[in-house]
Amino acid sequence: MSGVPVGPWRDARRLPxxxxxxxxxxxxxxxxxxxxxxxxLPGHIQCWFTHRGRWACWLSYQADPAHPTVAAMWxxxxxEPAAILSRAAHPTPPEPASGADSGARGAxxxx
Numbered sequence: 001m002s003g004v005p006v007g008p009w010r011d012a013r014r015l016p017x018x019x020x021x022x023x024x025x026x027x028x029x030x031x032x033x034x035x036x037x038x039x040x041l042p043g044h045i046q047c048w049f050t051h052r053g054r055w056a057c058w059l060s061y062q063a064d065p066a067h068p069t070v071a072a073m074w075x076x077x078x079x080e081p082a083a084i085l086s087r088a089a090h091p092t093p094p095e096p097a098s099g100a101d102s103g104a105r106g107a108x109x110x111x
Contacts, residue, residue: 009094011035012083015056015076022051031087033094034061034077040085040093041065043072048079055079 012034025048034043043061050056057079060072077084085094 008082009035010080010082011037013078013080015078018049018056018076019051022049024049029086029088032059033085033087033090034059035083036061042087057084
């Protein structure tokens, strides 16, 4: 997670489960930002899984940062630098590119 990704940002991709023969790796930097439903949310990586050159992480994230006492959400996500960022490298979440959410990029207006 040391590389500095350059937008466009996209939502993290959930995975159903790690492959049976995936290797488990303990995290070095556990505090992250994860992009879910177009918002950057604070989270923590619990462990990494690697299989055939691809990486996934089991993580928890705070679905409502305004209410930190609400239970965290858990999930397995594919690692993509445009969706999961280290909070050590990025103390604040990234800003949307040029005022527009990149998730809407490519959408054509209805005529």
